[in-house]
Amino acid sequence: MKQTASPLELESHLVQNLVEKQRRFFATGKTLSVEFRREQLNRLLDALLRHEQELFDAMYQDFRKPAFESFATEVGFVEQELRLVLKQLNKWVKPRKVKETLVNFPARSYIYSEPYGIALIIGPWNYPLQLVLNPLIGAIAAGNCAIVKPSELTPATSEVIARLINATFDEGYVSAVEGGVRTTQHLLAERFNYIFFTGSTPVGRIVMKAAAEHLTPVTLELGGKSPVIVTEDADLDLAARRIAWGKFLNAGQTCVAPDYVLVHEQVKEELIEQLRLTIAQFYGEDPASSPDYARIINDRHFDRLSSYLQDVHVRVGGQTDDTARYIAPTVVDQVTWQHPIMQEEIFGPLLPVLTFNTIEEVIQTVNAHERPLAFYLFSQSQELQEEVLQRVHFGGGCINDTISHLINPNLPFGGVGSSGMGSYHGQQSFDLFSNQKSVVKRGTWLDLPLRYPPYGNKLPLIRKAFKWL
Numbered sequence: 001m002k003q004t005a006s007p008l009e010l011e012s013h014l015v016q017n018l019v020e021k022q023r024r025f026f027a028t029g030k031t032l033s034v035e036f037r038r039e040q041l042n043r044l045l046d047a048l049l050r051h052e053q054e055l056f057d058a059m060y061q062d063f064r065k066p067a068f069e070s071f072a073t074e075v076g077f078v079e080q081e082l083r084l085v086l087k088q089l090n091k092w093v094k095p096r097k098v099k100e101t102l103v104n105f106p107a108r109s110y111i112y113s114e115p116y117g118i119a120l121i122i123g124p125w126n127y128p129l130q131l132v133l134n135p136l137i138g139a140i141a142a143g144n145c146a147i148v149k150p151s152e153l154t155p156a157t158s159e160v161i162a163r164l165i166n167a168t169f170d171e172g173y174v175s176a177v178e179g180g181v182r183t184t185q186h187l188l189a190e191r192f193n194y195i196f197f198t199g200s201t202p203v204g205r206i207v208m209k210a211a212a213e214h215l216t217p218v219t220l221e222l223g224g225k226s227p228v229i230v231t232e233d234a235d236l237d238l239a240a241r242r243i244a245w246g247k248f249l250n251a252g253q254t255c256v257a258p259d260y261v262l263v264h265e266q267v268k269e270e271l272i273e274q275l276r277l278t279i280a281q282f283y284g285e286d287p288a289s290s291p292d293y294a295r296i297i298n299d300r301h302f303d304r305l306s307s308y309l310q311d312v313h314v315r316v317g318g319q320t321d322d323t324a325r326y327i328a329p330t331v332v333d334q335v336t337w338q339h340p341i342m343q344e345e346i347f348g349p350l351l352p353v354l355t356f357n358t359i360e361e362v363i364q365t366v367n368a369h370e371r372p373l374a375f376y377l378f379s380q381s382q383e384l385q386e387e388v389l390q391r392v393h394f395g396g397g398c399i400n401d402t403i404s405h406l407i408n409p410n411l412p413f414g415g416v417g418s419s420g421m422g423s424y425h426g427q428q429s430f431d432l433f434s435n436q437k438s439v440v441k442r443g444t445w446l447d448l449p450l451r452y453p454p455y456g457n458k459l460p461l462i463r464k465a466f467k468w469l
């Protein structure tokens with residue numbers, strides 16, 4: 001008697017089929033032409049612009065994300081990346097000539113960028129669009145096929161993303177698969193040629209383990225506790241504005257959001273006062289009624305964040321409403337590293353303010369913890385800025401600002417240590433999704449006998465040749 005397949009087997013079968021289809025598509029060599037890639041990127045741009053309002057509505061439905069933020073941090077951000085890649089791609093795809101060595105004379109050496117093959121892109125919920133589309137742009141630009149798995153925690157947005165992708169591309173070329181943990185597990189069981197994962201550090205470990213099974217290269221864009229340092233000479237009014245903007249954007253649910261502040265103890269009270277004024281300027285006296293302030297993504301995160309408030313001293317905000325999953329922009333103090341709020345990435349609108357006395361203390365404290373994804377320093381002293389930049393380990397960051405390093409597509413974006421590995425954006429994305437093939441083209445008009453046996457007394461000559469750089 002024939003047995004019917006379980007839903008689990010069916011899903012696994014569908015995923016296998018899709019990967020197989022993409023393998024066949026890639027093998028046709030269609031993606032190797034730069035014209036083909038440009039055409040696909042233009043289709044994506046066109047689809048993005050056509051779906052803009054739908055995406056705004058979906059993100060509002062998922063976590064009340066304001067349209068301004070949905071444009072600036074999602075649709076507009078992706079559009080900017082697309083336009084940059086379309087402008088530069090013809091240049092990037094060319095083999096890059098590198099300097100020659102004497103030992104190889106006569107020769108010319110090149111780096112050829114070739115696509116890996118099929119890429120798997122797994123996204124988180126907090127910037128549900130840009131964190132799957134920006135890697136996809138890199139994958140397409142470099143000539144790969146790709147399967148995109150958006151987050152299940154933003155169902156409305158993920159549905160629009162999947163529809164947009166699946167209506168724009170041949171599924172054998174680029175396809176979106178919706179689903180949660182189980183779907184991701186099915187995908188991870190398959191053999192891909194590249195995996196690009198954005199999400200939490202614990203899931204990053206799971207992804208890397210699965211990738212190791214097939215020796216698939218991975219990029220991990222993870223999280224962590226990103227500090228903000230404010231020295232006694234900082235412009236406090238400006239610092240408060242830039243910290244509050246970076247922290248309360250997306251209601252604090254940003255991977256590079258300032259997680260906590262370390263402020264010189266002499267200026268702590270003034271900074272907190274400036275933060276209070278700034279929050280009122282940004283969101284009014286009752287931020288719950290502001291149209292410019294998002295909500296917490298789900299009950300689990302709402303409960304986790306609310307529980308942090310139990311044993312800290314609230315200086316600004318602190319109000320919560322579980323029916324709306326609203327947590328006010330909040331500043332807390334009297335916090336130690338032993339408090340739960342300091343034990344993991346906060347990922348919400350709660351800002352602990354801790355103090356320091358000397359910059360050496362700051363360097364030692366930050367370096368004693370996991371390497372953060374982002375690091376921000378507010379200080380007027382260039383000498384101090386350079387010392388801190390050299391000695392503190394982190395993925396990327398800003399002096400006298402927050403988040404803006406992520407906005408410049410000419411800067412590679414990524415973490416280090418437990419905040420991730422590999423970086424992307426702009427040309428870095430193209431390079432990331434390309435295998436860099438080294439090729440030496442030897443001349444045939446001369447064949448120096450130096451390297452061939454018998455070696456006789458050629459040792460001093462080869463020594464000299466190696467010194468020529």
Ligand code: NAD
Nearest residue numbers: 123124125150151180181184199200203221222223224255
């Ligand atoms: P998450 O790790 O829970 O989920 C990310 C993706 O992994 C989702 O698509 C989910 O379906 C999948 N997933 C979840 N559990 C899985 C499992 N057990 N096995 C296989 N797949 C699984 O992350 P999240 O909650 O969506 O996002 C928040 C985290 O992402 C934060 O830590 C944040 O700092 C980080 N993040 C990092 C960046 C960055 O660029 N470095 C950007 C945004 C978010």
